[in-house]
Amino acid sequence: MSNNQSVGISIKNVGLSFGETEVLKGVNLEIAPGEFFAFLGPSGSGKSTLLRAIAGFGPAPSGEILIGDRDVTHLQPWQRNVGMVFQNYALWPHMTVQENVAFGLQERKVAKPDIVKKVRQALELVDLADLSNRRPSELSGGQQQRIALARTIVVEPKVLLLDEPLSNLDANLRVQMRRDILKLQQQLGITTIFVTHDQEEANTTADRMAVLSNGVIQQVGAPMSLYDAPVNRFVANFIGSANIIDGSITLNAAGKLSKFVSEQGLALDLSTQHSGSVSLIFRPQNTLLLADGATIDNGFNMSGQIVFREFLGSQIRYGIDVQGHLLSVDEIHSIGALHRNVNDLVRLGVTHEQAVVVNS
Amino acid sequence: MPSNTSTRQGIFRLDFKSIQWGPGIVATLIGVFLLIVLVMPVAKVMYVAFQNPDTGALTINNFIDFFNAALFRESFVNSLYVASMSVVFATLIAMPLAYFTTRFNFAGSTLIQTLGMIPLIMPPFVGAVAMQLFFGGNGSVNLLLDDYFGFTVPFMEGLNGVILVQSVHFFPFILINLSASLNNIDRSMEEAALNLGSSGMRLFRRIVFPLAMPGYIAGASLVFLKVFDDLGTPLLLNVNNMLAPQAYLRITSVGISDPIGYVISVILVVFSLFSMWVSFLAMKGKDYATAQKGGGGLLRRDLKLGERIGCYAVITIILLFVLAPHTALGLLSVATVWSYSPLPDAYTFDHYIEVFETANQFITNTLLYAGLAGLIDIILGTAIAYIVWRTKIWGRKALDLVAMGALAIPGVVIGIGYLRMFYDVNLPFSDVPLATWWGIMVIALAVRRLPYALRACVAALQQVSLSLEEAAESLGASKWSTIKRVVVPLMTGGILAGFVTSFATAAVELSATIMLVAKEGDAPLAYGIYVFMQSAAGRGPGAALGIIAVIIVGLGTYASHVIIERTKKNNGLK
Numbered sequence: 001m002s003n004n005q006s007v008g009i010s011i012k013n014v015g016l017s018f019g020e021t022e023v024l025k026g027v028n029l030e031i032a033p034g035e036f037f038a039f040l041g042p043s044g045s046g047k048s049t050l051l052r053a054i055a056g057f058g059p060a061p062s063g064e065i066l067i068g069d070r071d072v073t074h075l076q077p078w079q080r081n082v083g084m085v086f087q088n089y090a091l092w093p094h095m096t097v098q099e100n101v102a103f104g105l106q107e108r109k110v111a112k113p114d115i116v117k118k119v120r121q122a123l124e125l126v127d128l129a130d131l132s133n134r135r136p137s138e139l140s141g142g143q144q145q146r147i148a149l150a151r152t153i154v155v156e157p158k159v160l161l162l163d164e165p166l167s168n169l170d171a172n173l174r175v176q177m178r179r180d181i182l183k184l185q186q187q188l189g190i191t192t193i194f195v196t197h198d199q200e201e202a203n204t205t206a207d208r209m210a211v212l213s214n215g216v217i218q219q220v221g222a223p224m225s226l227y228d229a230p231v232n233r234f235v236a237n238f239i240g241s242a243n244i245i246d247g248s249i250t251l252n253a254a255g256k257l258s259k260f261v262s263e264q265g266l267a268l269d270l271s272t273q274h275s276g277s278v279s280l281i282f283r284p285q286n287t288l289l290l291a292d293g294a295t296i297d298n299g300f301n302m303s304g305q306i307v308f309r310e311f312l313g314s315q316i317r318y319g320i321d322v323q324g325h326l327l328s329v330d331e332i333h334s335i336g337a338l339h340r341n342v343n344d345l346v347r348l349g350v351t352h353e354q355a356v357v358v359n360s
Numbered sequence: 361m362p363s364n365t366s367t368r369q370g371i372f373r374l375d376f377k378s379i380q381w382g383p384g385i386v387a388t389l390i391g392v393f394l395l396i397v398l399v400m401p402v403a404k405v406m407y408v409a410f411q412n413p414d415t416g417a418l419t420i421n422n423f424i425d426f427f428n429a430a431l432f433r434e435s436f437v438n439s440l441y442v443a444s445m446s447v448v449f450a451t452l453i454a455m456p457l458a459y460f461t462t463r464f465n466f467a468g469s470t471l472i473q474t475l476g477m478i479p480l481i482m483p484p485f486v487g488a489v490a491m492q493l494f495f496g497g498n499g500s501v502n503l504l505l506d507d508y509f510g511f512t513v514p515f516m517e518g519l520n521g522v523i524l525v526q527s528v529h530f531f532p533f534i535l536i537n538l539s540a541s542l543n544n545i546d547r548s549m550e551e552a553a554l555n556l557g558s559s560g561m562r563l564f565r566r567i568v569f570p571l572a573m574p575g576y577i578a579g580a581s582l583v584f585l586k587v588f589d590d591l592g593t594p595l596l597l598n599v600n601n602m603l604a605p606q607a608y609l610r611i612t613s614v615g616i617s618d619p620i621g622y623v624i625s626v627i628l629v630v631f632s633l634f635s636m637w638v639s640f641l642a643m644k645g646k647d648y649a650t651a652q653k654g655g656g657g658l659l660r661r662d663l664k665l666g667e668r669i670g671c672y673a674v675i676t677i678i679l680l681f682v683l684a685p686h687t688a689l690g691l692l693s694v695a696t697v698w699s700y701s702p703l704p705d706a707y708t709f710d711h712y713i714e715v716f717e718t719a720n721q722f723i724t725n726t727l728l729y730a731g732l733a734g735l736i737d738i739i740l741g742t743a744i745a746y747i748v749w750r751t752k753i754w755g756r757k758a759l760d761l762v763a764m765g766a767l768a769i770p771g772v773v774i775g776i777g778y779l780r781m782f783y784d785v786n787l788p789f790s791d792v793p794l795a796t797w798w799g800i801m802v803i804a805l806a807v808r809r810l811p812y813a814l815r816a817c818v819a820a821l822q823q824v825s826l827s828l829e830e831a832a833e834s835l836g837a838s839k840w841s842t843i844k845r846v847v848v849p850l851m852t853g854g855i856l857a858g859f860v861t862s863f864a865t866a867a868v869e870l871s872a873t874i875m876l877v878a879k880e881g882d883a884p885l886a887y888g889i890y891v892f893m894q895s896a897a898g899r900g901p902g903a904a905l906g907i908i909a910v911i912i913v914g915l916g917t918y919a920s921h922v923i924i925e926r927t928k929k930n931n932g933l934k
Contacts (some may be wrong), residue, residue, distance in 0.1 A: 057551055077554040084555045090548035094570040103566075104556030155556060 006033035006191050007068030007158050009054065014063035016046075016053055016215075023049045024061065024215045031193065036185050038202035039195045041212035042238070050212070051161050051195045055084045067158050078107075083157030087164040089148040091136035097123070097147050098132040104155035122154035123147075125184065142173045149181070153188065160185070160192040166201060178205055199239050203227075211235050232358050236281045243287065243327045245280045246360055260357075264324040268300040271352040279360040284317065284328040286354035289346055296349035302327075303347045306340055320346060382840065383751045386743050387759060393740075394762050398807050401777025402629070402769055408780065409622035422619040431601065432620065436627065439603040442522050443588040449527035450583050451576075453678055454534035460671050462542040465662050475679055476535050478686065481914040483868035483886060484529035485592030486906040487685030489893050491525050492516050492597070493698060494688045500702040521597045526587045528682055533586070534579035541575025542568070577642035581635040588631050589770035591871035592886070596893055603628060604871070607772050611875065616779055625773040632768040686910065693903035711900035719905060721881060722888030726867050726912075729798070729884055733805035734863035737813035738855050740806075745817040746843065750829075760814075767811040771871025774804050778876060796878035804876060805866040812865065813858035820854020820927075821847070853927025857920045864916030868909050885909050 009031040016024040024046045031037045039047035052058045054065055056077035065073045072080045091100050101122055105115045123129040126146035136144055145165060152160065165181065166174045182205050185192045196202050202209045203223040211218045211226065211234070219226055219235045230236035233244055247262035249272070257269040260280060270280065288296065295301045304322035315330045316339050329348065331339070340346060412419045426432045457476050461469040479487075494500050495515035502512040515524055545568065553567045591604040600609060607624035614620075663671060693711055695704030740763070747753055748760045782794035794800055824847055832842040848855075870886040877883045880891070885905060892902030 055551075055555055057554075076559065077551070078557045078559045081557075082555065084552070086548040086552055088546065088548055090546065090552040092549060092552075092567060092571070094573070103553070103558070107557035107562070151552075151556070 006189050008033045008035075009159060009191060009193070010064070010066040011050075011054075012064040012066070014050070014053065014061045014065060016049060016059060016061040018059060022215060024053070027063070027215075027217055029210060029217065029220065031191060033191055034189045036182065036192045036194065036205060036207045038206035038209035039193060039212060040197070040199060040202040040209050040238070042197055044214075045212040046215040047195045047197075047212045048163055049215075051084075051163055051193060054159070054193070055082050055161055056080050081155075081158050082161060083152035083155065083159070084161040085145075085148045085152050085163065085165050087167060089136075089144045089168075091144055091147055091151070093136050095135075096132065097128070097134050097136070097139070100136065100147060101132075101151045101154055104151065108155065118154055122150040125153070125187075126150045141169050142177060145169065145177060146180075149184065153184075153190070158191070160188075160190050162192065162194045164195055164197070166196070166198075174201075181205070203239075211238060213238075229356060230281065230358065233279050233281070233360060236279075236356070236358075241284055241328060242281050243284060243325075245325055246277075247280065248277050249275045262323075262325065266302070266323040266325060268302070270300060270355065270357060272357040274357045274359055277360050278357050281356040281358065282350045282354055284330040285315070285332075286350060287327065287329045288349045289318070289329055289331060289340065290349050292347075294347070294349075296351060298353075299349055299351035299355070301347060301349045303345065306342050306344045306346060309339070309342055318346075320348065322348065383747055384753055387747050387751075387753050387756065390740060390743060390747075391755070391759055391762075394759070394807075397803050398766055398769070398774075399762060401781045402773060404780055405622050405625045405773055405777045406629070409619065409626045411619070413617055413619050422623045426620060426623045432606065432624075435601050435603050435606045435624075438519055438601055439588055442519055442526065442602065443584045445519075445523045446526040446530065446587040447580050447583050449523060450531035450534050451580065453527065453531040453682065454538060454579070456674050457678060458535050458538040458542055460675060462539055463661060464667075464671065466668055466671065472675055472679070473535075473539065475683065477532050477917075479529045479682055480532045481864075481917050482529070482686060482689070482906075482910045483592065483870065483913075484525055484590065485596045485870055485886075486868070486889055486909060487529065487689060488521070488525045488593050488596040489899060490685050490688035490692050490903065490906070491528075492521070493692060494684050495524065496521075498699070503702050516597070518599060522594050522599050522602070525593050525597070525685070526590065527583075528685060529593075530583045530586050531682070533582045534576065537575040537579030537582075538572055539575075541572040544575075545571045574642045578639045581639035581642070585632050585635040585768075588635070589628055589772070589871070591770075591772050591874065592890070595874075596890065604770065604772050607776065608875065611776055611779065616783065621776055625770070625776055628770045629768065629773055632770060636768050689903050689906050689910070692899060693907045695900065711904040714901050715904045715908070719888055719892075719901065722883060722885045722905065723908060725798075725883060726885040726909075729802050729805055730863045730866040732802045733809060733866045734813070734859040736802070736806040737810050737862040738817065738859045740810060741813035741817035741858055742821075742848070742851065742855055744814055745821045746847070749818065749821055750826075763814050764811050766807050769808075771804075771808060771869065771873075772875070774808060775872040775875030778804060778872075795876065798878075798882040801873050801876050801882070801884070804872040805869055806862075808869065808872060809862040809866050813862045816854050816858030816861060817851065820851040820858075823854070824850045853923050853930070857923045857927075860916045860920035860923065864913045864920070867912050867916070885912075 009029075011027055011029040011031075014024055014027045015022070027046075027050060039050060041047045049058060053061045054067075054072075056072070056075060056079075061073065063073070064071055067080070067082065072082075092103075095103070098119055101119045102115050105118060110118070119132070120129060123132055126149055128143060128146050128150070131139065131143065131147075136147065139147065145168075148165075162181070166177055169177055178201055181194075194202070194205060206223060208220065208222050209226065210220045213234050219231045221229075223239075226235060227239050230239065230242075236242040236244060245262045245266065247260055247266070249258045249270075250261055251259035252273075252275045258272050258275075260268045260270045260272075260278070262268075262280075268280070272278070290296070290301070302322045304320040304327070306318050307321050307326065308319040310317040310319075311333070312330075314333060316333050318329045318331070318340065320327050320329055327348070331337075333339075409422055410418050410420065412421065427436075454476075457472060460466075461472050492499060496502070497512065497514070497516065499516070501515070506512050514520055549571060550563065550567060553563050558566065589604060591608055594600070594602045594605045595608065600606065603624050607621045607628070610618050610624075611621040691704055692698060694707045694709060696706040696708050696710075698704035744759055744763055748756045778800055779795050782800060783796075785794045786792060787794055787797050828846055828850070829842050832846045833839075837845065867884075868886050869884075870890060873884055874887055874890065877887050883891070886909070889902050889905045889909065892898035892905060
């Protein structure tokens, strides 16, 4: 059941509206053959709509959707050979596991003995061959999820679409399941798109991902590159937590540090080529709490007062007021470590390489 | 925190033991009441069916006699045939309406669904006579057919008439259940099939219809049960070779001791139980609607112009047909003479005036009886609902089962049972037999409609979260005080809806009351209509009474709908 010829997906200038509401606006995307790709975004960002448009559900989009070389934009769902796993699994309750899995093969008029063989293989692939005569209602959430996967891959679709596949599972199972899905995808080599609102899920599984907001793709790239080099406030905020200070560059000369002044009047020297209105972004764990009197040279320094302290287990998070900006600072916790207290006055430093400046 | 929850429930249950005597007494009283007015009369009927009428010894000879008589065999077959065919025709009417309105986007879906419910607000026997004027041998349709095409269709001949009237009346049960099932199919169920290569009729046959099946079976078995048990329609159409009319005629003409009426009662009850069992089996473990959640919404399709015209044509024909009894009854109630002509000769309001002058007591009696019955029902319904769902009293499930069991007991059986049980018992301080007292009709109505009220009360109670009660109790309110100040006020909407449903359906009940009416002065509306419709001269006033009944039931149904919607809104469920 391996998929020898993986195909890519091209999305060209796709737009889509529900009545008056524009849900997708000019989406362009290239997904490579065999890639595990994630659509990440908050609810209402259009990620599920885009996935459904690839499968052929929902209102007809403008633009073009190509699977391999084939333009599927105007094909009916049942003509696309695209496998979709639904958020609620959508197993048919009036059929047994075996009947559910056999359904797509029957629709394709596959010969009976082949159906039996392929169904068994698919169920073995998801480790559930012994449950073939059960009804979906007799299965746990995780088992239903596997059956839904088996039902989809048994027809050997060109691409596999997963719509929030883990959202109905409990936390422990979710981690196990996402590893299983990744393993299965690598085994089959099938081009896969995974929709999620959970950054951890996307980060841990995807080769590359697209972050969506308001029907627009904000950024595309490998998870780590999106975390390290977000192109805007939204991406910075959505992937991981970030300190973001809005302001403007007042002086920008070659070979020198730029002068940055925040909206609250906080002045900092930054190493950046940007000018005009910008957002300064840096991560809590890259913000250093300095010893009394110490400063860092290859970055910028700030002073503030601790407003709150949260114990998160592996680390302590401080909320620090710096001239009206509430910044987060994470410090690794270890047994016996001495921590600061609320109301303490502290000095903070961020090195230039840990700070990202984007135009706002 | 599962352990925490179980501890809390443990305390809750413990706490209950100490105050259980209160609900316990209430449960016992209700149990005794149901025993006397439901279990014993039905048991008595069953018992007598197996008794030798002369010696009182147990025997199955009555059943042998029954099946040896050609008339009774014929009646039995006819009842089965009529009930089955009514299911078939009701399906033909309901299926397109349900499918079109739930699966396609087009204007007027709500209106069509609403119009589809209208037959339920008219008791079928009321429409029976009116239908004859439209579809009978000399009715409008056949007169026109004969004039223009030279042939006629025996729509209303014998059993055909019963089948026609019953399927036009009862198809909403299938419509409601089937629409609900179709509406509950999550759109991902169909999308998954589309995604795997299925479409069109194959998709409908393999996915949509099987998923809607439980709802369809539930509706269809209800139609079967109702038609099989119905007395009024065959009686008014003068079709006597069916089971319920035979039971009625034997008891009223031969006498209370004639065993055939009891044998028929046993057969009616057995078939009712059977169709309820089928419906139960269909629904059991197949409540697909709640099995999967989250995909969201329904798969509706836009129609092409040609398809839309086709749909509207089908729907229009069905609706014209379905609303025919109401139209005919309305025309009849204002017609001077309507015979051998497609439409009445002239129009008048005299029938209504006559009804209000001479037949007022039918209306006042009905309001009194149905009102009292509804009141009894909601008191019992609230109490039973609370006992079953909120206490651990021993035997609570049995109480629920008995109360709901009234659904399986045909009106004829209740009527015969009451006559047999209460004829020898006199009303206290008088020599009037209990069976001829008007109050017994109220009790018969209350018992027959109790399942409706109970269901409404249970639904209302289930909307009151247990934590609301616990909050009151933790603030120091006693059990009774909690029920009085928190539970019942929150249930009011549901209880009221239960009252209205009981009232409206009791107002047009015929099959039990027709046997219990001792004198015309005590008779309710349905009986009045029956009496009027017996004579040609009485048809006009009878139709006027029928229209009044329709208005009462229609207003009641509308009120109950409004109350339910408002309660949902107020309780933040919508």
